[in-house]
Amino acid sequence: MATLMEDAPAGELQVVGGLSLSALEAISLGHKVSLLPIACDSPVIKYGVTIGLATRNIQPGEWVHLHNCRSLLDARSSTLDPHTGIPKVKLP
């Protein structure tokens, strides 16, 4: 994973360390972009540790977040809205 140090539109990203990478979508500051292809159910690695598992195939340049990555511990997070992190409203 690489972490965005500024908001970025889709397109070429400057990666510290010199990799060439193109964002497939707009990605916000603090969010993650995948450097490598990740198969569904494979580990998502940041800081050299597994921070979760891919819940679908992920392409290089794709935004990685609640919609395509889940915790190994916390079942609740993948049910939340990927943009706001807020629980989806259940009206009676």
Next chain:
Amino acid sequence: MNAWQGYLRSDGAKGIRNLILVVYTVECASFVAHEIARGQEDVHVVGFPGCYDNDYAMRLMLALATHPNVGACLAVGLGCEYTQPANIASAATKSERPSEWLFIQEQGGTRAAVEHGKQAVERLRAQLAARTQRAPMTVADLVIGAECGGSDGTSGLAGNPAVGRMYDLLVDQGGTAIFEEVVEMMGLRDILLERAASAQAARELAAAYDKAESYCRAVRQYSISPGNFAGGLTTIEEKSMGAFAKSGSRPIQGVLRVSQPAPMPGLWLLDSVPDNHFMQFGYTNPNDTEGIMDLISAGAHIILFITGRGSVIGSPVSPVIKVTGNSRTFRRMQEDMDFDAGRVLSGDITLNQAGDELLALVQQVAAGALSKPEALGHREYFLMYKHQDTPSLETGCRA
């Protein structure tokens, strides 16, 4: 700046502030307690809302009433509750701090109790002024607590690592560094245990980790919130790697419990998670303020609070210094933020420079400069029911 003048307490502890603490013993007394303190910058308030007593909360109140930054104490009760203000005042007296207590019912109601309380504060202030001793302090005398809240993707890259670098400097100079939030070390058991200073410390860390993990499982809530997700953190494991960075790189000496001071300088982990047999009683990390109170109860003179999204809390007793790894947040909330560690990400300074600057800022605040939350008047506190197997109340009071 190598040394500054602190406040010497009779037990040898040195404080960086000389406060009068008003402690109330039930929610019914909170209004009167705040009215007594209103408008007086050297008078801070904490209190426990419950009518039924709780060992953990009592230990916390006693630890705050006898904190090195506190020089005198007024305990305020309604008159029906289990927790006795007289006991808090007597623990403060035993520590040679001027102290008084009152029951609102005995005073004859709100107005009379506020009036009596204000007069008591005047007496305490005069006694404190007459007995206050100054003594030189250095970094080696400091106990610093660190906590993060409102974290985002920058917290693990800049905010927490900058504090970690400063913690390394603090520990190397003989000071005491305390970090907490075991529930934000989820997935990092091996990385945590590798940092143990001894076999005993490793056993303590393993027990604290395992308890926290089973606690989160039991309450079905991990320590991650909508703001964290919106800021780019996807899982508790990812947030944990960032949170753990604030511990720096030095060996961890062991695990402290709430209200337990560090037995010697160095780096310590504070365990604030309720114990197993009573796990559903209380909630760990119910909010950031509770964690700050726990760190202060362990003797922290200053709290470093790392926030990427931006937080506006402060605390009574010990000043909070706000550190953000997000320069955008720093600019947007400049009146609340003390330190912009986002300059590390933009390449303006190195992480080592950030650590040096942060230690210098800590020394300035220790010497009397007001931190931003302190100057704004933020004095949030949060005490609640919790169960921890800790030493007997007598030991907990350091009686």
